Amino acid sequence: MVETRYVEIPPPTGPLDLTRPHFVGICGAGMSALARLLAGRGAQVSGSDVNTGEVAAQLEAAGCRVRAGHDAANVAGASVVVWSSVIDAANPEIVAARAAGVAVAHRSHVMAQLVAEADRSVVVSGTHGKSTATAMLAVAVGHLNPSWAAGAAPVGSVNGQAGSGLLIAEGDESDRSVSLYRPDVAVVLNADDDHPETFSGTADVVGTLTDFAIQARTLVACADDAGAREVTDRVRSHGDTKVVTFGESADATVRLLSATPTVAGGSTVTVLDPRGVRVSWTVCSPGRPAVLTSLAAYAAGRVLGEAPQVLAAGLSGFAGVRRRMQLLGAVEGVRVVDSFAHHPAAIVADIAAARELTGGRVLVAFEPCGATRVRVLGERMGAALAAADEVVLLPVRDAVPTAAGAVSGQGIGHAAVSAGVRVHSVGGLDQAAGVLAALARPGDVVLTMGVGEVAGLGALLLEPSARPLAAA
Template sequence: MAPGLPTAMDRPHFIGIGGAGMSGIAKILAQRGAVVAGSDSKESATAEALRALGATVHIGHAAGHLDPEATCVVVSSAIRADNPELARAAELGIPVVHRSDALARLMDGLRPIAVAGTHGKTTTTSMLAVSLSSLGLAPSYAIGGDLDAPGSNAVHGEGEIFVAEADESDRSFHKYAPEVAIILNVELDHHANYASMEEIYESFETFVDRVTEGGTLVISADHEGARELTRRVTGRDVRVVTYGDAADADVRVLSVVPHGLKSEVTVLLDGAELTFTVSVPGRHYAHNAVAALAAGVALGIPAAELAPALASYTGVKRRLQLKGEAAGVQVVDSYAHHPTEMTADLEAMRAGTSGRILVVFQPHLFSRTQELGEEMGEALSLADSSVVLDIYPAREDPIPGVTSELIIQAARTAGAEVTPVHDKAEVPSVVAGMTKPGDLVLTMGAGDVTDLGPEILARLAE
């Protein structure tokens, strides 16, 4: 049975309760019986889903939103120090708890699987959550994205397994103590918090050291950064299971055969071949499924049962999510915002469609664009044509001289056809004028570019 409610979190207040990570924790606490309240900057389907669970959700941030009876205030790294609710918590002496600490408390007494890596965390966590649920294991899970409905990013299950996305961006994954840790890849990202690859490696090493005694690390055998990390942690008190195309992988991927927007994957596991279907396209997602398979086996779940169960995963919102079709043009949404993710999704789409691919790309964060803008531009050369928007700032202030022009120039140097659009409202008309039946439009980025999918479809249908 799952554990009960941590006493100090029986009346939590969340600042930024609508965020992907925060809303998941709030949902689980509400399902465990907590009196949940919080605030967010705007209305959303997530806010409504939380209200349906009995949570109080205020719109906007104000000191008066904080109930003096709250037992703690939960924040993420995105909450600024001058937030009025945070200041009010200090006045009232209410403890402030970081999101990662709250999530760690929810895992107490369970068998956690923590999914880490620069890319693919949400997909892999979702694959595990869905497949384990389909096997009747009733896992709890907290994911950085919705599966198929607002608020479906987290569930309090009655089983003994807890699957969680482990975020390295602010080193918060150091708070978890998983029985099984997955590391999908290790690359330099989150430049506001990491100055070098050496800092990245040190951070991931700390995460590996958090694996419980007798636990398992499942890690890619293909990615250069992951292989370096494996060398660094070899000899520590953790069982290491590698997976991938590499000949020395413990779980070796023998083939990934595309079938439209699905893939048939064959692996060599414990000396025997095993073939199963992944209901999303591309090698990148196939490898995520193999990592999930290896993690489940490490927990004692028979591979012959888990492999077919992985086919029950049909996608997560914003991860190559089909938004619809109009005038013979398909519109798909992608959360990709790092060059590696962009390349993987474009290659997956290329394998799954015979028509032209048009990308609507919105860069995410000034710091990421400053460091990786050239690589983003090179990734866009894999599309037949691209529309590039202004940078979505998220939590950052502008950096002088850092604009989308860095990406546009790099893309053009790489031979890409690029159209800059500064007014997001103009994108549907621009795209409608560029497409023809048989084309595929891919809205791409971690910001509000996702809102454009329905608008593009509506314009195409006119």
């Protein structure tokens, strides 16, 4: 989740009737996964969204009924109407449901109920990497046919499924709803000063993730991240939750011994298992975040009782997640990689990961998202972008309206230039593609980075009918 409006999520009022759920905004990343999971369990799922397309078609194929646009008539017959934090309370479907006496529940209430009902459950949290870790773990224990739901889809697949009584789910911290979950295993990947529309800083994020972690039987946390270590220290002082750590730190329960880059652009990872044996697997994506995320999945799998070699084989077969350092293709020796990074820490990490792919330059096309985020973190975003060789800066995408109004990316650009990188400000994707075509040369990596329309830039660069890179 990138930026939500600040909302107060009311506590659950009791068990929800999930036989005929209706999702307002069903094509959203988290909502679509939850809808898919419920449909696979036999529920009659319906939903609506103003943005339909590939996701809507996939949901229809999974048995969901999807309507374009929001209309009060869409909630007829629903047993519960589900909303997320990007949905306005004045949405006609929410208003109609309340008027008709139909239960209205935040999506976290639904997930919390599913977690509570599961035979075993793992909820993955943290500021960065949740979707990847959730999908990695689901693939690593795929022989168990787990039920799972993530905020992004693995390459060539979808973002969740119904399966066995083991549930693996992504827990969203952006609206504090992660603290509603009571899993058997809580995973905390990291804790950073994200979501300024909700949190006052890193300490506030740490507090919410601690509230979540102390409710689990076991906490799996990164030993190398300062925020996650603070969560771990607080949980240990609580005394009731077992702690398993992972990372390069000497005291980590699952300790990283080496991560060697592969010719294909990933890494061969070797860890020291808690039982003293060395275990290795291959991670297909470049960069240290991908390595640490695989350690999180391995550590959680060990807590579930799975054998080291079974987990290693599963992790080696993981094909990556869409928009998470995903190689889209290459033209004339220029590789195009898609990145979801939108926080300064993630921007730095993904540019560093891109450098593992080439001895040439890294050109970044960045689309900032969220007015509040840009106001608070914009200068840091610009400084982070300076790790690239050239930056193409797209306009700020306003994820949700704010009382303070829209904001420009000018501060990001100024900060990037001050940090020593050349910035090319553009008005849209077509212009960005043209600038990149003029800049790129064989051996370069073009990194399309951000949350919104920039996701379509790679297709513009690689589309056979256009191929601007080839024309440069």
